[in-house]
Amino acid sequence: MAGLSRRRQRVFDIWPGFVDVLSTLLIIVMFVLMVFVLAQFFLGQALSGRDAALDRLGRQLSDMADMLSLERQGNEEMRLSLSQLSGQLRDANARAESLAAQVREVDDTKFENSRLRDQLAGVAKLEQDVAALKALRAELEAEVARLGGQLGEKEGQIAAERTLSEEARAHAALLNAQLEQLQAQLGAIQQALDASEARSAEQKVVIADLGTRLNAALAEKVQELQRYRSEFFGRLREVLGAREDVRIVGDRFVFQSEVLFPSGSSQLQPAGQDTLASLATTLMAIAARIPGDVDWILRVDGHTDRRPINTAAFQSNWQLSAARAISVVNFLIERGVPPERLAAAGFGEYQPIDPGQSDEALARNRRIELKLDQR
Template sequence: MSTLAARRRRPVDFWPGFVDALSSLLMVLVFLLLVFTIGQFVLSDALSGRDKALARLNAELAQLAEVLSMEREAKAGALRQVEELSASLASASSERDALRLRLDETSAALTQTQAQLESSQGEVARLVADIAALSELKQQLEAEIASRLADLEQTREKLTVQTELSAKSAAQVELLNRQMAALRQQLDEISAALELQRAASKAKDQQIEDLGRQLNLALADKVNELARYRSNFFGKLREILGNRDDIVVVGDRFVVPSELLFPSGSDELGPEGRRQLDRIAQTLREVTAEIPSSIDWVLRIDGHTDRRPINTPRFPSNWELSSARAIAIVKHLVTAGIPPKHLAANGFGQFQPLDPGDSEAALARNRRIEIQLTNR
C-alpha cells in the first residue's frame, strides 16, 4: 500500500514523449524542406532550359524573318527584272518584225530590180545588134561612096582630056554630083543615128550599173543581216563551250580545238564531244528558227590538222583525217535534227595553219575545227 501510495504521489513526466514527438516533427519538416528545395531546383533548371530554348527559338525566328525579308526583296528584284526582260523582249520582237518587213520590201525591190536588169540587158543586146548593123551599113555606104568618087574622078579626068564637053557629058557630071551629095547626106544621117544609138547604149549601161549597185546593196543588206544571226550564234556557242583560251573567233569563223571533240588521230566522237555537239545543235536550231526563209544559209564545218604526218590504213594523210572529222560532225548534227541542205563538210589537212611555228602550242592551235555560218 505504501509503494502504491508513493507512486501516486509522484507527478507524471510528459517531456520525453514531447521531445520525441517534436524531433519527429522536425525531421518531417526538414524532409519536407529538402523535398521542396529539390523541387525548386528541378523546377528552376527546367524553367532555365525552357528560357534558353525560347531564346534560341526567338533567334531562329529573327533569322527566318531576315531570310524572308531578303527573299521578298529578291522576289521583288526578280519581278522587276522579269518586267524589264518582258519589255526588252517586246522591243526586240517589234524590231524583228520591222526588220522582217524591211527584208520583205528589200526582197521585192530586189526581184523587181532583177527583172528590170534582165529587161535592160535584153534591150542593150538589141541596141548592140542595131549598132553593129548600122556600123556595117556605114562601112558599106563608105565603100560605095569611095567607089563612086573614084568613078567620078575617072570621069572628070576623061572629060578634062576631051577638048569639048558635050551636053550629055555635062548632064552626066551634074547627075554624078547630085548622087554624091545625096550619098553624103545619107551618110550624115546614118552617122547621126549611130550617135543616137551610142548615147542610148551609154544610158542603158548607166542604168545597168545603177541596177547592179542596187543589187549589191540589197545583197549586202542580206549579208549584214546574216552576220547579226552569226554573232548571236557565236555568242551562245561561247556560253556553251565555256570561256576557254583555246576557243577563239577568227573573222567570221568559230575555232574549236579538235581535242575537245575527238581523241588524237581519230574521227570517232567522244562522249564529251557528242554532248557538246548536241548542245551546239540545240543552239543552232534556236538561232536559225529566227532567220528568214529568204536567206539561203549554210553551216560550214572545216577540219584542220597540224603538220605532223599520219599514215594509217584508215587515214593515209592528214587530208583524210580532217575530212573524216568534218563529216563525222555533220552526220551527228543531221541526227540531232539539222537539215542536211544547210550543212557542208570540208577537210584542209595541214595546209591552212593559224600558227606557222613548230612548238606544241602552235601545233595545238592548228589542230582545230572551224564553224562558219555563211550564205550558200
C-alpha cells in the first residue's frame, strides 16, 4: 500500500494548464472574430451606402427616360399636327389662287353680281384664314424648336447622370486604392519617425557636447581678456599716478569730465589730451600682446549730471555726453588705436553713480568711463 500511494503522488495533474491554454486561445479567437465582424459591418455599411446611391441614380435615370419618351411622343404629335396644318395651308393657298383667277376673269369681263361679291368675301375670309394658319405654323415651329431644345437638354442630363454614376464607381475604386496607399505611407512615415527620433537623440548628445565645449572656450577667452584688462588697468594706474579725479569703479576706468573737457564743451583741453595720449600708448602696448582670436573692444561711455543744458551746440545732456565720448574715440584713433576696436556711447544724466544733490555728487556723475570688453 505504501508503494501504491507513492506512485499516486508521482502523477501530475496537467488539466488546469490545458484549461488555461484553451481559454487563452478562445479569447484570442473571439477577439479576432469580433474585429472581423466589425470590419465586415463597416464595409457593409459603406457598400450599402454606395448601392443606395446607385439605386437612386438608376431610378432617376428611369424617370428621365420616361420623361424623354413622353417628350418624344409629344414631339411626334406636334410634327403630325404641323404636317396636317401644312396640307390645309397648301389647299387654302390653292383655293385662294383659284378664286383670284376667277376674280381676275371677272374683272376682265366687267361683270358684277352678287355671286362675285360672295366669292370676293370668301376670298377675303380665306386670306384671313391663310394669315392665321401662317401665324399658327410659325408658333408651332417655335414650339417644336423649343421642345427640341428641351429634348437635347434632357438627353444631355441623362448622359451626365450616366457619366456621374460611372465616375462614382471609379471614385470608389480610387478611394480604396488611395486608402491602401495611405496605409503604406503611414507605415513608411512611422519608420522614418522612428529613425528621426533616433538621429535626434544622437544629435542632442552631440549638441550638448558642443555646448559644453563652447562654454568652456568662451570662459577661457573671458578669463584671458580679464587678465589683459587687469594688466591694462594696472599699467594705466602706473602711468596716471594716484589721482583723485581718475579712479577704477568695478571693471571701468573713470575720468572726471573736468580732467578732459571744459564745462559744457566737447573739445578736449590740453591736459586731457596728454592724459588720453598716455592711455593710447598703454592700450597699444597691451593690444600688441592680445591674441588675434580674442575679439576685444574699448568702450567709451559719456555721462553728465542731472542739471539740464540747452545751448546752441547741445540742446540736451544726451547730445553733450555722446559728443564727449565721440571726441575721446576720435583722439584715440588719431593716436593709432584701430577704429574697429573702439565704441562710443552717450548716457546723459540717466546712469548716475552718486544719487546726491551736492556739488561733489554732481561732479562725480560728470565722467568718461573706459571699459575693455569683449565684442
